[in-house]
Amino acid sequence: MLLYIQWDVCKSVRMAGITLAQRDLAATRAQLQAWFEHRFHGEAAVSELRAANRAAGWSSESLVFTVDLDGHTNEYVIRIPPAGGGIFRDYDLGAQTLTQELLHEYGIATPSPILYEPDRTWIGSKFLVMPRIIGHTPSDTSYATRGWLHDAGPAVQRRAHDSFLETLAGLQRVPVSQAPWLERPAGVGLSVELAWWHEYVRWGTDNQVPDVMTEAFTWLLRQRPEETGALTVCWGDARLSNTIFDDSGDIVGALDWEQACVCPPETDFGWWLGTRRQMLEVNSLDLDPELPGFDSRDEVIRRYEAMIGRSLENFDWYEIFAMVRMGCCILRTQVLLRSNGQADHFLTRAPILPAWTREAIRN
Secondary structure, eight states, X not given: OOEEEESSOOTTOOOSOOOSSOOOHHHHXXXXXXXHHHHHTSOEEEOOOEESOSSSOTTSEEEEEEEEETTEEEEEEEEEOOTTOOSSSOOXXXXXXXXXXXXXXXXXXXXXXXXXEOOTTTTSSOEEEEEEEEEBOOOTTTTTTSSHHHHSOHHHHHHHHHHHHHHHHHGGGSOGGGXXXXXXXXXXXXXXXXXXXXXXXXXXXXXXXOHHHHHHHHHHHHHOOOOOSOOEEEOSSOSGGGEXXXXXXXXXXXXXOTTOEEEOTHHHHHHHHHHHHHHHHHTTOOOSSSSTTSOXXXXXXXXXXXXXXXXXXXXXXXXXXXXXXXXXHHHHHHHHHHHTTOTTSGGGGSOSSOHHHHHHHHO
């Protein structure tokens, strides 16, 4: 079995996910042990459960554990919808399982095999179990200033950069027709996705949408591109902290597909470049590229266009759309933290949108 563990972590965040109710880990451990014995028809011993991901993965409860089963020891991650509510309204683990299995068939490094359990009676909710993958996961906010990727040198940085780029391009090979579960209730495409996120921010804030987000969605609707290009399966959360790299810089794990959707390929690419710009702003860096082994912004756009066989259209719009979606998630996270009595958490003071995004919208 492979191992799923992260070596670069955010030391100030020590949680398995933001939830409105705490889980009894001792009880979950006992219930999970009974499930393994039932599933594999053998005697099992499950270790203590602990947080699997402290650098990202806040939207679900992700716990890591070891199982001894009939003389064999393997390590797993269990992914559980947050108890009492979380960042998203719905957690369709069945759809996530189908997505990851489909993408694995087309060469995307999603964890496999996945064991999905829809029966809530085992631990009080649906859940899925995946093999752990061992490797390095860069932090969104610090990969260009410290940590494994920063210290790895230009050659490994180049491979990590290109492996990520190849993963985004590889999604173009996945037939949309084979993923009907990714359709939103209103269908697929850019206008549908924009409307879904607009409704999300209203739900996530109990209809207390800040003026800056109302202004942002007004801008997005006014400037929305025509839907003329082909649609593709999109990751929805394409950033370095959702990947696990081996020592050479190759991606061995592509994680967190709960935001997967059917959209133009600019959607994922805009998310990646938008989060890169966000990292630079957080660290007050004026670099292009941010690491010696990375492509500059213009060069990576040129390369990606060559890989997908067409020019990126209205890319500035997609980059702003990415940051607005990120802002929606930040707002929901802040609501949950305050509900949990963590009003002094540093994320409650995080800006909803980067300065460059606010400036672009207002100009």
